[in-house]
Amino acid sequence: MRTRAFRRANLQVSEIGLGTWQLGGDWGEVGDEQAREVLHAALDAGVTFLDTADVYGDGRSERLVGAVVAERGDHDRVTIATKVGRRADPHVASAYTPEALRGWVGRSLDNLGVERIDLLQLHCPPTEVYADDEVFGALDDLVTDGLLSAYGVSVETCEEALSAIGRPGVTSVQIILNAFRQKPLEEVLPAAHEAGVGIIARVPLASGLLSGRYDLDTSFPADDHRTYNRTGAAFDVGETFAGVPYEVGVRAAQEVSSLAGSGLTAAQLALRWILDHEAVTTVIPGARSVEQVEGNVAASDLPPLDPALHEELRAIYDHHIRPHVHHRW
Numbered sequence: 001m002r003t004r005a006f007r008r009a010n011l012q013v014s015e016i017g018l019g020t021w022q023l024g025g026d027w028g029e030v031g032d033e034q035a036r037e038v039l040h041a042a043l044d045a046g047v048t049f050l051d052t053a054d055v056y057g058d059g060r061s062e063r064l065v066g067a068v069v070a071e072r073g074d075h076d077r078v079t080i081a082t083k084v085g086r087r088a089d090p091h092v093a094s095a096y097t098p099e100a101l102r103g104w105v106g107r108s109l110d111n112l113g114v115e116r117i118d119l120l121q122l123h124c125p126p127t128e129v130y131a132d133d134e135v136f137g138a139l140d141d142l143v144t145d146g147l148l149s150a151y152g153v154s155v156e157t158c159e160e161a162l163s164a165i166g167r168p169g170v171t172s173v174q175i176i177l178n179a180f181r182q183k184p185l186e187e188v189l190p191a192a193h194e195a196g197v198g199i200i201a202r203v204p205l206a207s208g209l210l211s212g213r214y215d216l217d218t219s220f221p222a223d224d225h226r227t228y229n230r231t232g233a234a235f236d237v238g239e240t241f242a243g244v245p246y247e248v249g250v251r252a253a254q255e256v257s258s259l260a261g262s263g264l265t266a267a268q269l270a271l272r273w274i275l276d277h278e279a280v281t282t283v284i285p286g287a288r289s290v291e292q293v294e295g296n297v298a299a300s301d302l303p304p305l306d307p308a309l310h311e312e313l314r315a316i317y318d319h320h321i322r323p324h325v326h327h328r329w
C-alpha cells in the first residue's frame, strides 16, 4: 500500500482508506460482525486512514471504528478522521457555536474512546460557515487545547472547497471526486496542491454505480439511501449516486465497465482514475464485505491508467454526466 501526505499536518496515510458510513447505517443492514470483519480486513491490508462521522448510525460507526483500532493496538499507526456538525437540528450556520463544537467533539472523543481526535472535519456545513472566523478560531482553540491533532472540512461544492483551502488552519478538504464528478479537477485540486491541503476523495464509486454491477432492475433496501434519497428527500442528492440520475448513471457505468479489462475490475478502474491525480491524498471507498475491501486496496498496486483511458472516461463524463452535475456542485 502506497502512502501520501497531508502536508499541513506532516502526516502520512494510505492512499486507499476506508469510508465507514455503511458501518453506521443508511446502507441497509450491516451487522456488527460484518462491520468488524470489514474494518479488520482493511487494517490487515495496510489501510491507515478511516473516515467516519458522529451521525453515522448516531455514533455506531465511530464506536465500531474506535473499538477495532483499540483492540488491535493500532492507534499510533492509523489516522481516524471523524466529522461533526450534522447533529445540529435545525442544521443552520448559527448552530456552529464554539460551545456546540466543543460538545460535539466531546461526544466523538467518547465514541472513539480516545483523548484526541486525529482529524476533525466539519460535516458539509451551511455555506455561511466558511466565512465565519469564530468557527475556525474555535477549531484552532480545540487544537491548542489538545483535543484535535488537525482539522479539515467536508464540502459539497467546489466553491466551498476553495473557501476552505483559503483558511490557513485547514489540513484537508473532503469532496466528491470520481469519474462521474470531474469538476474538482479544474480548480480545486490545483489550489489544494498549491496550498498543501490534502484532498480526501469521497463517494469514489458513485455509491457503487461505478462498479458496473447495477442495472435498471436493481433494487436496494428501503433503509438504504440509494432508495430513500434518490431525489434528495433526506439530504443533498449529490451524496447518492454522486447526484447522477440512476438510469443515466447505469448506462454510463456500463460504458465505463467496458473499458476495464483483464486484471482490472470496473471498481479498480474507478479508484485508479482518482489515484492518478497527485493532488489526492487518500480515496475512501465504502465497503460492506472483505472481498470489496481487498479489491479496492489492490488499486494502489496497479500502474497509472493509460492517458487514452483518461480521455475515454472524460468523453463518457462529457457526454452522459456533465449536464446533470457540473453546474450544481
Ligand SMILES: NC(=O)c1ccc[n+]([C@@H]2O[C@H](COP(=O)([O-])OP(=O)(O)OC[C@H]3O[C@@H](n4cnc5c(N)ncnc54)[C@H](OP(=O)(O)O)[C@@H]3O)[C@@H](O)[C@H]2O)c1
Pocket: 018, 019, 020, 021, 022, 027, 051, 052, 083, 123, 124, 154, 155, 174, 202, 203, 204, 205, 206, 207, 208, 209, 211, 213, 239, 267, 284, 285, 286, 287, 288, 291, 292, 293, 295, 296
Ligand atoms: N458528507 C460527507 O462528508 C460524506 C458523504 C458521503 C460519503 N462520505 C464518506 O465517503 C465514504 C465513501 O462514500 P460512499 O460509501 O457514500 O460511496 P462509495 O464508496 O462510492 O460506494 C460504496 C459502495 O460501493 C460498492 N462497492 C465498494 N467496493 C466495491 C467493490 N470492490 N466492488 C464492487 N462494488 C463495491 C458497495 O455497494 P453495495 O452496497 O451495492 O455492495 C458499497 O456500498 C463513506 O463511507 C463516508 O465515509 C462522506
